[in-house]
Amino acid sequence: MSSEEAAPRRRNPRGQGQILKAELVEAAARLLATLERPETLTLRQVAREVGVAPASIYGHFPDLGALVQHVLRLRYDELAAVMRTAADGAEGPLADLVARCAAYVHWGVDHPGQYRTLFGGGMPAELVPTNAHGAGEELLGSVVASLAGARQDQPEHQDRRGPEQEWQAGLLLWTALHGLVALYNAHGNMPWPDLADLIAQTLALHTGRSVDEIVELVRTADRPA
Amino acid sequence: MSSEEAAPRRRNPRGQGQILKAELVEAAARLLATLERPETLTLRQVAREVGVAPASIYGHFPDLGALVQHVLRLRYDELAAVMRTAADGAEGPLADLVARCAAYVHWGVDHPGQYRTLFGGGMPAELVPTNAHGAGEELLGSVVASLAGARQDQPEHQDRRGPEQEWQAGLLLWTALHGLVALYNAHGNMPWPDLADLIAQTLALHTGRSVDEIVELVRTADRPA
DNA sequence: TGTACATCAGTGAACGCGCGTTCACTGATGTAC
DNA sequence: TGTACATCAGTGAACGCGCGTTCACTGATGTAC
Numbered sequence: 001m002s003s004e005e006a007a008p009r010r011r012n013p014r015g016q017g018q019i020l021k022a023e024l025v026e027a028a029a030r031l032l033a034t035l036e037r038p039e040t041l042t043l044r045q046v047a048r049e050v051g052v053a054p055a056s057i058y059g060h061f062p063d064l065g066a067l068v069q070h071v072l073r074l075r076y077d078e079l080a081a082v083m084r085t086a087a088d089g090a091e092g093p094l095a096d097l098v099a100r101c102a103a104y105v106h107w108g109v110d111h112p113g114q115y116r117t118l119f120g121g122g123m124p125a126e127l128v129p130t131n132a133h134g135a136g137e138e139l140l141g142s143v144v145a146s147l148a149g150a151r152q153d154q155p156e157h158q159d160r161r162g163p164e165q166e167w168q169a170g171l172l173l174w175t176a177l178h179g180l181v182a183l184y185n186a187h188g189n190m191p192w193p194d195l196a197d198l199i200a201q202t203l204a205l206h207t208g209r210s211v212d213e214i215v216e217l218v219r220t221a222d223r224p225a
Numbered sequence: 226m227s228s229e230e231a232a233p234r235r236r237n238p239r240g241q242g243q244i245l246k247a248e249l250v251e252a253a254a255r256l257l258a259t260l261e262r263p264e265t266l267t268l269r270q271v272a273r274e275v276g277v278a279p280a281s282i283y284g285h286f287p288d289l290g291a292l293v294q295h296v297l298r299l300r301y302d303e304l305a306a307v308m309r310t311a312a313d314g315a316e317g318p319l320a321d322l323v324a325r326c327a328a329y330v331h332w333g334v335d336h337p338g339q340y341r342t343l344f345g346g347g348m349p350a351e352l353v354p355t356n357a358h359g360a361g362e363e364l365l366g367s368v369v370a371s372l373a374g375a376r377q378d379q380p381e382h383q384d385r386r387g388p389e390q391e392w393q394a395g396l397l398l399w400t401a402l403h404g405l406v407a408l409y410n411a412h413g414n415m416p417w418p419d420l421a422d423l424i425a426q427t428l429a430l431h432t433g434r435s436v437d438e439i440v441e442l443v444r445t446a447d448r449p450a
Numbered sequence: 451t452g453t454a455c456a457t458c459a460g461t462g463a464a465c466g467c468g469c470g471t472t473c474a475c476t477g478a479t480g481t482a483c
Numbered sequence: 484t485g486t487a488c489a490t491c492a493g494t495g496a497a498c499g500c501g502c503g504t505t506c507a508c509t510g511a512t513g514t515a516c
């Protein structure tokens with residue numbers, strides 16, 4: 001892609017230090033997306049990708065961890081935004097849930113490197129924003145709420161569920177979606193069924209709806225771009 | 226544990242070369258289980274753990290990959306055996322499925338390092354036996370068969386399902402279990418509900434049974450050791 | 451029973467590599483007088 | 484308008500480290516004669 005650029009790279013003018021910072025973020029994001037094993041990303045790789053001396057990074061980030069952290073924060077926000085946007089056009093709680101979950105899975109499958117880095121637990125020293133920062137919980141919260149909404153919408157399941165059960169149900173749905181994305185990405189050589197079918201089936205199980213009822217919503221929500 | 230052993234380590238007698246080989250396998254297994262990030266395991270670490278020169282490994286394995294491969298094959302067989310044994314005492318297809326899945330999840334949670342190495346997709350050059358070798362498929366096959374058995378056992382779900390649907394249903398159950406183990410291991414700092422409840426709930430969803438019906442079976446199958 | 455030799459199990463030093471991090475520096479550009 | 488100076492953005496060389504891999508070797512033990 002962008003290797004072996006012989007141009008000696010002009011220094012940025014005064015006051016334009018953030019230009020390199022942006023380039024570093026961009027390059028790190030590109031590498032995390034591209035590398036087969038994103039957790040092996042190094043500081044010198046980023047420097048090479050931008051065409052800059054390794055030491056130059058220290059002017060903008062204390063270390064590689066901070067840079068990766070920054071990138072992942074952006075990607076996490078992007079994922080959250082994608083889910084929110086997908087749910088915007090949804091009519092009713094079930095469609096909302098389907099749209100959100102389909103968006104989640106598709107983002108994960110479309111960005112295996114970043115997904116792995118965010119949720120795969122492969123990064124050193126737990127420098128991903130998912131943990132403790134409460135960021136992952138925010139995303140989980142939206143799934144919990146959406147699932148609870150879809151459940152409440154369903155007349156036959158009128159057994160009262162407390163917030164504890166709602167949270168647990170959402171958590172379980174999240175683990176199912178995560179497992180789907182993780183295995184789909186890790187074992188791409190397997191003969192996978194259609195992803196939309198798997199999403200629909202998962203949601204059917206977790207909402208108690210029929211697959212047929214869901215499948216149309218998934219196809220509608222599928223790859224809006 | 227076993228660091229800084231000052232004993233100069235006596236050479237094994239003639240014809241006893243496999244002793245070191247066994248020690249290497251044992252040490253690699255211990256490190257994969259212990260290391261926070263098992264994918265960072267190095268050849269020199271293994272050598273140090275055993276108390277041997279790095280070069281000595283080459284007499285028994287062509288490289289670290291072969292050694293790790295060997296260990297993972299053992300661990301995979303162990304997991305398969307644990308699941309098989311768990312199912313042995315089960316009465317009926319549903320109990321069989323519950324026992325197998327509970328064993329899977331508990332093994333994964335009890336061996337986070339090895340589980341990650343086996344199924345996390347974090348190892349370089351895809352040297353894990355799960356892929357292509359058909360080993361992971363064997364495990365998946367047992368879940369598919371067990372789930373199909375439990376489904377068939379259920380009178381109300383008499384809608385004919387072809388082997389294709391059965392395979393897809395088993396695959397989906399596997400992804401759910403994998404997601405549960407993966408997130409449980411990666412985010413141990415989260416306030417997780419009781420694992421047995423989560424397993425029971427997952428199986429309830431995937432079999433169409435009530436949670437109550439499953440939960441007792443899970444508790445029975447729970448941690449037989 | 452003695453001795454030369456082959457084999458086995460593992461050693462130890464060295465290599466070249468990529469890594470993170472440091473440090474004094476450079477050279478263009480803006481600012482004060 | 485000119486000039487000295489400060490600042491900014493980034494450089495380049497060096498460091499010590501752990502790594503995988505190689506290669507000639509060592510020294511104990513078994514075997515052939």
